Structures are given as C-alpha cells and as structure tokens.
Amino acid sequence: MTTAIQQHLDEIREIAAEVLEIEPEEITETSSFAEEHEADSLRAIEILARIEKKYNVEIPQAELPKMVNLRAVYDVVAQHAGWAA
Amino acid sequence: MTLVITGLGMVSPVGEGPEAYWQGLLAGVSAPQPITDRPGIPDSHAYRVARADADGSTRDDRRPRCLDLARSAVRQALAGAGLGDTRDSALHVGLFLGTGTGDGEAAEQVRDGRRSAGTDTWWAYGGAARLGDELELTGPVQTVSTACAAGAYAVALAAQSVLRGEADVALAGGAEVVSRPALAAFLRLGAVDPVHCRPFDAKRQGTVYGEGAAFLVLESAEHARARSARPLATVDAGGWSCDGHHLTAPAADGRQAARAGREALRRAGVLPEQIAAVVCHGTGTPLNDRTESRVMTELLGPRAATTPVTAVKSVLGHSGGAAGAFSCATAALVVAHRRLPPVANLDVRDVECRLAISSSPQPVGSGSVLLNAYAFGGNNISLVIGPVS
Amino acid sequence: MSTPRLLDAGIVVTGVGPVSRHAIGRAELAGVATEWSDSPARDEWLRPLDAFDAARRLGRKGWRALPPAARYAMVAARLAGEDARLDADLDGNLVGVVLGTNFAADETVDRFDRAVLAEGVRGISPLEAPNFSINVAASQVSVDRGYRAFNITLIDLFTAGSSALWTACQALEDGRAPVALAGAAEGRPPRQSTEVLAPTLDEGAACLLCLETTDHAAARAARPLGQVRAGAQLFVPAAVVEAPDRLDALTHSLLDGAVRALPAGLSGVDVDVVRPPASARAEAVAAAAIRWTAARTDAALVGGPDGGRAAAQASATAPLRLASQLARRTTASRALVQVVIGPEGHLVVLVLSPTA
Numbered sequence: 001m002t003t004a005i006q007q008h009l010d011e012i013r014e015i016a017a018e019v020l021e022i023e024p025e026e027i028t029e030t031s032s033f034a035e036e037h038e039a040d041s042l043r044a045i046e047i048l049a050r051i052e053k054k055y056n057v058e059i060p061q062a063e064l065p066k067m068v069n070l071r072a073v074y075d076v077v078a079q080h081a082g083w084a085a
Numbered sequence: 086m087t088l089v090i091t092g093l094g095m096v097s098p099v100g101e102g103p104e105a106y107w108q109g110l111l112a113g114v115s116a117p118q119p120i121t122d123r124p125g126i127p128d129s130h131a132y133r134v135a136r137a138d139a140d141g142s143t144r145d146d147r148r149p150r151c152l153d154l155a156r157s158a159v160r161q162a163l164a165g166a167g168l169g170d171t172r173d174s175a176l177h178v179g180l181f182l183g184t185g186t187g188d189g190e191a192a193e194q195v196r197d198g199r200r201s202a203g204t205d206t207w208w209a210y211g212g213a214a215r216l217g218d219e220l221e222l223t224g225p226v227q228t229v230s231t232a233c234a235a236g237a238y239a240v241a242l243a244a245q246s247v248l249r250g251e252a253d254v255a256l257a258g259g260a261e262v263v264s265r266p267a268l269a270a271f272l273r274l275g276a277v278d279p280v281h282c283r284p285f286d287a288k289r290q291g292t293v294y295g296e297g298a299a300f301l302v303l304e305s306a307e308h309a310r311a312r313s314a315r316p317l318a319t320v321d322a323g324g325w326s327c328d329g330h331h332l333t334a335p336a337a338d339g340r341q342a343a344r345a346g347r348e349a350l351r352r353a354g355v356l357p358e359q360i361a362a363v364v365c366h367g368t369g370t371p372l373n374d375r376t377e378s379r380v381m382t383e384l385l386g387p388r389a390a391t392t393p394v395t396a397v398k399s400v401l402g403h404s405g406g407a408a409g410a411f412s413c414a415t416a417a418l419v420v421a422h423r424r425l426p427p428v429a430n431l432d433v434r435d436v437e438c439r440l441a442i443s444s445s446p447q448p449v450g451s452g453s454v455l456l457n458a459y460a461f462g463g464n465n466i467s468l469v470i471g472p473v474s
Numbered sequence: 475m476s477t478p479r480l481l482d483a484g485i486v487v488t489g490v491g492p493v494s495r496h497a498i499g500r501a502e503l504a505g506v507a508t509e510w511s512d513s514p515a516r517d518e519w520l521r522p523l524d525a526f527d528a529a530r531r532l533g534r535k536g537w538r539a540l541p542p543a544a545r546y547a548m549v550a551a552r553l554a555g556e557d558a559r560l561d562a563d564l565d566g567n568l569v570g571v572v573l574g575t576n577f578a579a580d581e582t583v584d585r586f587d588r589a590v591l592a593e594g595v596r597g598i599s600p601l602e603a604p605n606f607s608i609n610v611a612a613s614q615v616s617v618d619r620g621y622r623a624f625n626i627t628l629i630d631l632f633t634a635g636s637s638a639l640w641t642a643c644q645a646l647e648d649g650r651a652p653v654a655l656a657g658a659a660e661g662r663p664p665r666q667s668t669e670v671l672a673p674t675l676d677e678g679a680a681c682l683l684c685l686e687t688t689d690h691a692a693a694r695a696a697r698p699l700g701q702v703r704a705g706a707q708l709f710v711p712a713a714v715v716e717a718p719d720r721l722d723a724l725t726h727s728l729l730d731g732a733v734r735a736l737p738a739g740l741s742g743v744d745v746d747v748v749r750p751p752a753s754a755r756a757e758a759v760a761a762a763a764i765r766w767t768a769a770r771t772d773a774a775l776v777g778g779p780d781g782g783r784a785a786a787q788a789s790a791t792a793p794l795r796l797a798s799q800l801a802r803r804t805t806a807s808r809a810l811v812q813v814v815i816g817p818e819g820h821l822v823v824l825v826l827s828p829t830a
Contacts, residue, residue, distance in 0.1 A: 019601065021535035042333060045274065046539075046601035053596070061275045125591040177476075177708075185607065189583065196587050207666040210576075210629050214818035217709040223476070223724075226709035226820060227637060230629045232609045238626055245644060249479060251707065266586040270603040272595045325624035325650060329566055329616040332604045341622055344567070461604060462613020464625045 008083065009074055015050045016070060019043050029071040047073065057081045088244050089316035089473065090417045091309050092166025092302030094158035094258075097411070098132040098295060098401055102161055107418050110426035111446050115400050117281055117293050122146075124197045126265050127272050131294035132282070132402030133263070147200065149188035152212035154298035155260035159216060162256060166302035167314050172221040179224030179252035181243040182213040183235030183259035185405035186267050187228075193265050212260065224252030230406060233366075234460035235259055237409025237468055240301060241323040247303050254308070258300030258414075259407030267405075268294055274333065276370060282403065283430035284367035284374050284396035285438040292368040295402020299410040301417065318417040321355065321453065321469040324348025328463025335373055335463060339380040342457070345465040346384045349455065353469035357386050360469075361452030362425045363440070364412045366459045367396025368403055377457065378438035393447035394440040399429035409458035409466070416454040416470035423449045476724050477731030478704035478823050483647040484688030486698035486829060489558025490797035491550035491657075494679040494787060495523050497798075498531075498549070500557045504801040519668050521786070523678045539601040540614055543578035543661035546680035547611040548618045551655050555619065558684035558696060560653070568690075570623035570651040572642040573612035573682075574634030574658035574789040581662040582606055611659045615682075623651035632671065632750050634658060634789035635681070636814040636822035639796075640705040642685050652690035657682035657797075658790035670817040671750040672785045679787035681794040698829040699800040700810065704735035706823040715758050715819070725762035725813075732811045732825045740827065743809040746776035746799065748792040751783040753817030763813045776810075796824070803828065 009029070017024040020037045033039035039047075044064055051073070052059055059080045067073045077083070095101065099109025109115070117130035134154060159180070163169065171178050187209035194200035210228050217226040225246055229239045236259030243257030271277050275291065282293040301320075309316050324345040330336040350357060363385075365377055374396075382389040397415050404411060419425055425447040434442070441447075453471040490500050497503035523546075528537055531549045540548075551571075560569075582605040589597030604610055609627035616625045624645060628634045635658025642656035659680035668675060691698055706728055714720045733743060745767040749756035764781055767773045775781050776799065785791045792814040799810055806828050814822045 021538060040331060040334065042274075042601050042604070046599060049273075049596070049600050127590065127595045172713075179709075186583075192584070193587055196584070197591055202666060204666065204669055207664040208631065211631065211818055213630070214709070214816075214820065217819055218712045221711040221713050222709050223711065223714070224709065225707040226630070227707070228629050228634075230608045230627045231612075231625070232607050232627075235627075242626075242641065245648070249644070251479060264606075265590060266583045267606050269586060269590040269595050269598055270606045273598045273600050273603045325570075325626075325645075326567075327571070327613075327616045327622045327625035329620045329622045329625075331617065332610060332613055460609070461607050462609055462616065462625060464609070464613065 009070065012051060012073055013070055016047050019046045019050065027070055030069050032069055034068065051077055055081050086248055087306040088247055088303055088320045089306050089309050090301050090318045090320060091304055091314040091316055092162040093414050093417060094161025094165060095297065095299040095414055096134055096154045096157050097297040098134055103418065110397060110400055110415065113400050113427040113429040117402060120263060123265055127269050129268060129272055129277060131263050131296065134296045149212065150190060151184060151188045151260045151262045152215055155182060155212055156216060158258055158298040158300040159256055162300040162302045168302065176253040177224040178222045179243060179246050179255040180213055180216055180222055180226045181229060181239040181255060181257045183229045183239035183406040183410055185230060185232055185235060185261055186264035188212060189264050190262065224255065231464050232461035233405050234409055234458040234464045234466050235406035237413060237458035237466045240410060240413045241466060241468060243303050244320045247305060254302060254304045256300055257303055258298060259410035260298035261405040261407040262296045263294055278369055281430050282369045282398050284369045284399050285428060285435055285442050286431055287433040287435040289369045289371060289374065292370050292403040295404040297401060297404045297407055297411065299407055299414045301413055316473045318420040319471040319473060321471045322349055322352030323466055323468045324352060326465045330463050332462055335376050335459060337376060339376045342376065342380045342459060342465045343383060346380060346467045349467035349469050355453050355469055357384060358388050359452045360385065360392060360455050362419055362449045362454045363392060363394040364416050364454060364456040365394055365396045366457045367398055369398060373459065375437050378440050381440055389440065391441055393425045393449060394442050395425050396428050397426060412456040412458060413468060413470065416456045419449055419454050420470055420472045425449050476708065476727045478706040478728065478735050478825050480704045480735050481643060481647050481702060485643050485646050485702045486686055486688055486691050487683050487700050487800055488686045488691050488696040488698055489554045489684035490801055491554030491557060491682045492794055492797045493526065493546045493550045494794055495521060495525060495676055498525055499553050500801050503798050519665060519674055521674060521676050523676060541578060541582050541605045541610060541661055542678050543575060543659045544611040544614040546678050547573060547615050547659035550659065550680035550682040551615045551619055554655055554682040554684045560684065566620035566622040568623060568651050568653055569621035570642065570645055570654040571612055571615050571621050571625045572638040572654060572656040574628045574638035575608060575611055575660060576629060576631055576634060576788045577661045577663045578611040578659060579606055579608040580664055615655065621655065630816060630820045631818050632789055632816040633814050633820040633822050635793040636824060637707055639683060639793065639824060640707055640822055643702050643705060646685060646687055652687045654685045655682045656685055657793040660788045660790045663788060668752065670753045671788060672752050674786060676786045679790040679794065681790050681797050683793065683797060700826040701829050702824060703827050704732065704825040708821050710759055710819050710821050715755055721759065721762050725759065726766050728823055729763065729766045732823060735825050736809045736827055740809050741807045742772040742774065743811055744774050744776050746795055746810065746812040747781040748795055748812060749815040750785040750817050756815045756817045759815045759821065
C-alpha cells in the first residue's frame with residue numbers, strides 16, 4: 001500500500017473515530033460502522049460532511065449507503081476526489 | 086361530556102377560511118415556490134402563504150408574520166363559532182398554540198442586517214400571549230412546541246382543558262412560517278424533496294416546508310347548545326406515545342405510533358371498523374411514510390384496503406408545528422362533508438405503502454376520522470374526530 | 475377558571491433532579507440556602523454553569539453533539555429517577571415526559587443562522603442539525619431513558635416549567651401513565667432577555683421532578699416528598715393587570731381556592747411567589763399575591779418579605795425553587811403554594827401538601 005493511500009485512510013479513520021466517539025484503533029478497514037460502531041444515519045452524514053470539508057470535495061448523499069466501513073468510505077472519496085487508485 | 090368543534094379558521098397556501106381551504110384541498114393543486122423574500126436563505130422552496138398581512142394591506146416585514154397568520158385564523162374561528170368579541174365576555178377562553186419556530190424571523194433580520202436588535206427581536210414565542218392580551222383571554226394560554234406534533238398536542242391539551250373546566254371555550258391550533266435556520270437544517274439532513282411534497286409516492290425524497298395557521302374553537306356540546314352554536318364535529322380522544330428511539334428517525338417498527346393509534350381508539354370508544362377515514366401525518370419522507378403505512382394497515386386490520394386515507398401535506402406542504410392543527414381542521418371538514426381530499430402529486434405509488442389513497446376525492450362513510458401527527462424525537466399523537474350525533 | 479382545580483387522583487413527588495449552579499442533585503440542593511436572592515457582580519449578565527461536567531455525569535459518548543440544555547435535561551432526569559429510586563427495569567411505556575424550556579435551542583438557532591449566512595447550508599454540522607428544534611431536550615430524555623408514555627415540550631416565557639409540572643399531573647390523572655418526569659431545562663439565554671427576566675442570568679439549568687400516582691408510589695414503597703393537591707393555569711391579560719381591583723380579585727380568589735384545596739390539620743401555608751424581577755407586569759401580579767399572604771396569619775412568604783427575587787434560570791427557576799423546598803421539608807406540616815408569574819401574562823399555581 002502506498003504512503004498516500006495509508007495517509008488518507010488514517011485521516012478518514014481519525015474523522016470517523018471522532019464522529020463515532022471511539023478510539024481510531026477500534027476502526028479497522030472492514031469493521032461495520034453501523035453494526036460494530038453504533039453509527040446511525042446522522043453520524044454517517046456527519047462523517048461525509050467532515051470529509052467533504054477536509055478534502056474540499058462534493059460527495060452526493062446518494063453515496064451514503066455504500067459508505068459502510070472505512071475501506072468503502074475511502075473508495076467513494078477516492079473516486080470523487082480523483083485520487084489515483 | 087362531549088366536546089365539539091364550533092368554529093374553524095385557517096390561512097393556508099390554498100386559501101383562507103374553511104370554504105376556500107376545503108375547495109383547495111379537494112382540487113389538490115398547489116406547488117412550492119422558490120423562497121425569494123429572505124436574504125441569505127439557501128436555494129430551496131416552500132408552499133407559501135401569498136397574503137400580505139392580517140389586514141390585507143402592504144406588508145411591513147417587521148410585523149411578526151407567524152403571529153399575523155395565527156391572529157387571522159383565530160379571528161375566523163371565533164367568527165365562525167359566533168363568538169365575536171371575547172373582550173366583553175364573561176367566558177374564560179383559553180388558547181393553545183402549537184409552533185416549531187414561532188416568530189424567529191425578527192432575529193433573522195437582525196443577523197442579516199435588515200434590523201437592529203431590540204426588545205422585540207429576541208423572543209420568538211410571544212405570539213400566544215400577544216393574542217391573550219388582544220383578546221383579553223382569562224383561560225389558560227399555552228404554547229406547545231413538540232416539533233411537528235405540536236399542533237395536534239395543542240388541540241389535545243385544549244380539549245382536556247375544556248373537559249376539566251379550566252376554560253369554557255378553547256382556541257386550539259398552530260402557526261408556522263419559513264425559518265431560515267430550520268430550513269437550512271432540513272436541507273443539511275437531506276430531508277427536503279427538490280420537486281414537491283409527494284407522500285406515498287415511490288419517488289418521494291423528503292418533505293417540503295409549508296406555511297400557515299389553523300385554529301379550532303372547542304367547547305362542550307352543552308355549552309354550544311346553550312348559546313345555539315352549530316357543532317361541526319366532536320373531538321373524541323387522543324392517544325399519546327413516544328418512540329424514545331432517535332432524535333430524527335422514527336422507530337422503524339412503528340410500535341409506539343401504533344400504541345398511540347390504539348390508545349386513541351380505546352379512549353374514544355371506537356373500533357377500528359368504525360374509522361371512516363384517516364388523515365395521515367404523511368410527510369413525504371421515505372421512512373416516515375412507510376412506517377405510518379405499516380402502522381395504519383395493522384391498526385385498521387381487514388378494513389385497511391378500503392378505508393380511505395389522505396395526506397394533506399401533499400397540498401399544503403409540511404407546516405411543522407401547525408401541521409397537526411391543519412389535520413384536525415381537515416378531519417372536522419371531512420366529518421362534516423363526508424368526503425376526503427385527494428393525495429396530490431401521486432405519480433407512482435410506493436408498493437410498500439398499501440393504504441387506500443387516491444389522487445381524487447374519496448367518499449367517506451359514516452363514522453369517525455382518525456388523524457396522526459408524528460414528530461422529531463419520535464413524539465406521536467393520534468386523535469379521533471367524530472360526527473355530531 | 476380563577477380557582478385551582480383539585481386533582482381527582484393522588485399524585486406525589488417522589489424525586490427531584492436539580493441541575494443548577496447552586497446544586498446538582500438533591501443532597502447538594504438541601505444544603506443550599508442562598509438561591510432566593512443572590513447578588514452577582516454588577517457587570518455580569520451571564521453566569522457560567524461551572525460545576526456541570528458532562529463527561530463525569532453522562533460518560534464518554536453520546537452527548538457531545540447535543541445542545542447543553544439536552545445534556546442538563548438528561549442529567550436532571552437521571553438524578554430525579556435515582557432520587558425517586560425508580561427501578562432501572564421499569565417499563566418505559568409507564569413513564570411520560572413533559573418539559574418546559576425557553577432557551578433550549580436559542581444559541582443553536584443563532585449559530586446555525588449565522589453559519590448559513592456565512593457559508594450556506596454546509597456551515598451546519600449534520601450531527602447537530604436536529605438541535606434547531608426546541609424539543610430536542612425533552613426528546614433526548616426519552617431517547618436516553620426509554621420513557622415512552624408521552625413527551626411534550628411547553629415553552630411559555632418563565633412559566634413553562636410549572637406548566638409542564640401541571641400538565642404532567644393532569645396526564646397522570648387521566649391514566650396516561652403512572653409516572654412522569656416533568657420540569658424544565660434551559661440553555662444559554664439571549665442577552666436581551668435580561669430586560670424582562672433578571673439582570674443576571676445563568677448559562678443553563680434544569681430541574682425535573684418525578685411525579686407518580688399515590689398507588690404506584692405505594693406499591694413500590696417509594697418515599698413521597700409532597701403531594702400535589704390542586705393547580706391552576708390561566709392568563710392574566712394586560713387589561714386585568716391594569717385594573718388593580720380586578721387583579722386583586724383574581725389573585726385572591728386563586729389563593730383562597732388554593733387554601734380550600736388543602737386537607738385539614740396543617741399548621742399553615744407557605745406561599746412561594748416566583749416571578750422575574752425585571753418585569754413590571756409580573757411584579758404587579760406578584761404584589762397582589764404578596765398582599766394576600768401578608769394579610770393572613772397562617773400564611774408565610776417563602777424567601778423573605780419580597781418573596782426572593784432571584785430568577786436566573788428562566789423556566790427552570792420555579793421547578794428549582796419547588797425542588798429546593800421539597801428537598802428540605804420532608805417532615806413539615808405546612809402546605810406549599812407556588813404562584814408562578816410570567817412576564818407575558820402567564821400564571822401557574824401549584825398546591826402541595828406534605829404527605830402523611
């Protein structure tokens with residue numbers, strides 16, 4: 001994994017942890033926000049909003065259902081921010 | 086003691102006064118307008134009230150608009166009930182006002198520079214007391230702000246107040262106008278339909294703000310008879326509950342909403358098969374409509390497929406704290422006319438919403454009308470409005 | 475009507491949950507004697523609620539996105555429940571919530587609107603977005619505690635907390651639940667509210683009382699702090715305030731009625747006249763109630779000859795004063811009549827007797 005990807009993942013993990021009120025270490029790439037970290041729809045939108053602000057991208061709310069864990073969030077953001085895979 | 090409705094008043098996006106309002110609901114034609122009169126407001130739309138102000142004169146935008154709408158609805162309701170001037174009256178008249186954001190516009194004007202801060206700009210909820218002073222009311226005057234169920238709770242609390250003898254007559258209703266911060270919050274949550282309000286439609290995307298005020302005059306049947314007032318309908322009973330689940334999402338199982346419905350029927354002494362029609366909360370929000378459909382299907386039982394159901398927000402938009410009062414006023418008119426207004430904007434029905442909705446007016450048999458109001462915080466109320474025997 | 479209405483059902487207060495700069499919890503409240511009249515520094519209009527530590531009271535998570543009034547309300551509900559020794563497994567369908575508030579959303583609405591003007595909709599945090607609604611504090615109590623019988627928010631200036639108590643009593647009387655938590659929660663007031671409330675206001679406060687039918691309380695051997703016998707809720711229009719004889723007739727009829735509502739054998743009645751000192755209108759109504767009290771040998775005014783003028787917690791002021799008196803008077807043989815007067819004409823009377 002390249003450093004750039006790792007850095008983005010860590011940044012998103014930090015954001016998600018803050019919104020979900022848990023420690024970043026508790027979030028793995030595939031741990032489910034809803035089932036393992038008690039995320040509800042409001043917290044999901046909040047994560048999206050903070051990511052939009054941080055990376056200055058616009059992500060449609062229609063993408064929310066896809067954003068179920070850290071890896072999935074990264075993929076959606078990468079697509080909209082034009083990050084190289 | 087039987088409680089009756091003897092007067093109605095409303096200022097709505099489809100007209101003022103019970104007659105224009107009823108015709109507007111039956112026609113089911115309305116559309117949200119872009120909001121252009123508020124500086125800095127997000128690009129969105131709402132079902133607006135076209136009127137200038139209470140007197141029909143050119144509007145002074147410093148006047149508290151929510152109060153203006155409420156005052157007009159109250160005056161119409163009093164006139165309709167034949168009560169006229171309450172000031173010379175020995176009656177103890179109460180007033181129960183449901184509102185979400187009240188007259189917050191004054192503070193908005195301070196923030197956007199249209200006005201300087203003053204004694205009349207910081208408190209959004211003085212409208213009920215202002216009316217209390219103007220009408221010289223001596224019964225209870227109360228402002229209820231249980232979000233989108235406030236108007237229905239205002240009617241329920243007013244009804245109890247008359248039943249207990251705290252007031253001889255109660256004015257019960259709600260009033261709401263567009264609030265810039267509240268609209269922005271709804272937009273932020275993705276809860277606004279960009280096209281129009283379309284409850285039970287498969288493509289619904291949220292609700293749409295509506296403005297307006299609706300008021301009812303409540304008194305005991307004996308009191309109405311003694312002064313030869315003509316009752317339009319009875320207010321039978323209410324069932325209350327709270328999901329205790331989430332601030333914005335209804336509990337998907339609808340268990341508490343169902344309990345409110347059953348409790349309303351039980352208290353009214355009405356069986357599900359005696360419900361002739363339902364005035365739904367029907368906001369156009371995907372989860373809300375689906376939950377309400379399930380709850381009503383279960384409550385109505387075998388009659389669910391044929392009991393006519395409407396959702397007036399499809400015509401009026403969602404007037405927040407006034408919405409429940411509009412539903413009460415609508416139910417009273419349904420009982421009086423035995424017709425149910427259509428659900429507007431019904432293009433493709435959501436197959437998960439299996440209630441007897443129609444894009445045309447439906448005939449209503451004998452019996453009572455059930456209405457629901459569900460709010461932010463999972464606060465539920467159902468009321469039964471019955472025919473006058 | 476201008477006489478308090480007797481409750482058909484026995485309703486007792488079995489717990490108090492105060493959250494204020496004077497005291498958090500009943501034990502602290504019982505030890506405080508200064509809340510009737512304190513004299514803040516002259517240049518200070520808003521006093522912080524320093525003693526409130528959300529993390530200590532509410533734990534690590536779940537409250538950070540909530541407005542302060544909702545946090546105070548949650549803590550007040552937990553404290554009231556603990557004080558009443560409500561069973562943690564009590565069926566939530568048996569407990570209702572009625573909350574008064576004036577300023578639960580004021581700061582949030584102001585901040586949202588400024589953010590919208592500066593940045594548009596994206597200036598609002600989605601997680602905080604629901605907080606524009608003034609009923610978030612009451613709703614959060616139900617979300618937190620699972621209290622599902624009903625949940626109502628009342629907001630009339632200064633009197634809303636007392637209206638909430640009376641409305642809850644009437645809901646219990648109607649059999650909507652055997653238990654209710656009722657009272658008020660306040661967030662940061664706008665500065666201009668000092669003009670009709672008091673020169674110095676508190677940043678926040680809450681006070682919920684646990685109300686219970688006597689049957690329910692007896693069945694679980696709860697310890698009642700007092701019994702609500704009667705109450706009244708009415709409006710005093712400006713036209714009546716301006717006519718001293720009408721005002722006296724109304725106030726005196728209310729208070730005479732309150733005394734009549736009390737059981738025999740009590741040694742006297744304490745009258746707690748609660749009003750915001752900055753309001754001339756409320757002061758005029760208060761003066762009539764104070765005159766009634768002064769004319770009776772069996773009545774005494776709570777808080778000194780002027781009734782105590784501290785009213786820094788908006789709609790939570792009266793519930794806090796009520797809780798404070800209940801917390802101290804478990805063996806008293808005197809009745810308590812609280813007369814709560816708002817600056818806009820609202821009036822609420824609560825009539826309580828000690829329990830046997």
